[in-house]
Amino acid sequence: MAEANKGWAVCSVCGKEFEIVGNRKKCCSKACGEERSRRQCCERGKARYRALSPEQKKELAMKRKQAKPKKVKGAMKPKFQNELARAAAEARKHGMSYGKYVANCEGRRYG
Ligand SMILES: [Zn+2]
Numbered sequence: 001m002a003e004a005n006k007g008w009a010v011c012s013v014c015g016k017e018f019e020i021v022g023n024r025k026k027c028c029s030k031a032c033g034e035e036r037s038r039r040q041c042c043e044r045g046k047a048r049y050r051a052l053s054p055e056q057k058k059e060l061a062m063k064r065k066q067a068k069p070k071k072v073k074g075a076m077k078p079k080f081q082n083e084l085a086r087a088a089a090e091a092r093k094h095g096m097s098y099g100k101y102v103a104n105c106e107g108r109r110y111g
Helices: 028-048 054-066 078-091 098-110
Strands: 009-010 017-019
Touching: 054 098
Parallel strands: none
Antiparallel strands: 009 017
């Protein structure tokens, strides 16, 4: 058997035995390779977390809570709506209806 020299390895992700082809030596498939790198990344993060003191862990948890993006009410409102509201408020200030206020403005502009 001339092909017996081809290496076999056990996938470090799923534990399946696979034939070593090219550069792929640790995992049986691309999916397992991706899973492996994801796990390694995760493990590194966990190790870093484990090294922290309980106080530091508490601090980290607090920071994570604070890092949540705040919901800003009305942030997605189109600009013209704000303009409308502003004009209406302005009109009220002058004791006019919005329509009158706008007419007044227009009149002034062309008058
Ligand atoms: Zn695998």
